[in-house]
Amino acid sequence: MISWIAFDADDTLWENEIYYQNAQKKMQEILAGYCSPETTNETLLQTETRNIPYFGYGIKSFGLSMIETAVQISNGEISAREIQIILESLKEMISTPVKLLPGVIKTIKILSKDYHLMVITKGDLLDQERKFKNSQLSPFVEVFEVVNAKEKSTYQGILDRWHILPKQFVMAGNSLRSDVLPVAAIGGIGVLISHYLTWDHEKSVNSDLQNFPYYEIDKIKKLPGLIDKINQSEQN
Structure with missing residues (x-):
């Protein structure tokens, strides 16, 4: 039986x-x-993509990559004023209020009554903590994890730390590459929740993960019903 449900954050719980x-x-x-x-x-x-091994994921890595790209494309001719505009756009992103996606708060409240809830996200620690703090979801979430990458070993480490069996664990998110297939590969249950925008980097899937089964829904509000069906199928 499922006992833990984890969620990706960006573009699963809130706009990003x-x-x-x-x-x-x-x-x-x-x-x-x-x-x-x-x-x-x-x-x-x-x-x-080239900078991920150096800077990881998140808004700071994005900003450094924007500046590097601007310098490269302009052959070093970009002005200090133009770089300042790029930096201001990053600060604007950080100061933007968190906008929960439709159905999130209701779904989280429903699931928190019967399951342990967790949020597993990657990116900049300060930025992710800020968004989670301002999301109004913390009263319903027992565990909040910010990781450097979402790989099989990442999820296995989290399950081991919290003494969770893979068959008891659901991970729901908008990325096959990061949220769904790595969990399915270790014996957990992956659920893809479609979002109208996905970072191009997340659209490619490692070949060793492509054949693992997973579930797919188009709205987060359908997750409680899917969880019920999965539990019922395990009982039969």
């Missing part, structure tokens, strides 16, 4: 990617004299 894309649009405007918006986006994604 839209703010990154808005910042990218400002960067596209700054670099419009050097290249097309498509080239800016492609170069930024390449830079972000």
Whole structure:
């Protein structure tokens, strides 16, 4: 029987990617004299991916990659004022109020009555803690984890630390790569909750994870019903 349900945070519980894309649009405007918006986006994604081993995930890594990309595309000609605009867009992202996605608070309240709830997110520690604190979800969540990466070993370590069996554990999120398949690979239950925006980096899936089964729903409000069906199927 399922006893623990974990959630990704960004674009599962609250809006996130839209703010990154808005910042990218400002960067596209700054670099419009050097290249097309498509080239800016492609170069930024390449830079972000290359920088993950150095800076990890999250808003600070994103900001450093934006500046590096701007310097690269402009051949070092970008001005201090233009870099300042990029930095201001990052500060604007950090100061943006948390916007919960539809159905989140009701679903969390329902599930918290019968299950232990956990949030597992990756990214910048300060930024994620700020968003969680302002989300109004903390009274219903027993465990909040900010990790450097979401891999099989990450989830196994969390389960071991909290003495949870994989078959008792559900992880729900909007990324197959990070939230769903690594959990399915260790024997847990992965649930993909679709979101209209997903970071391009999260759309690629490692080949060793592609064949593991998982569930998919289009709205978080459908999760309690899915959990009931999974529990019923295990009893039969």
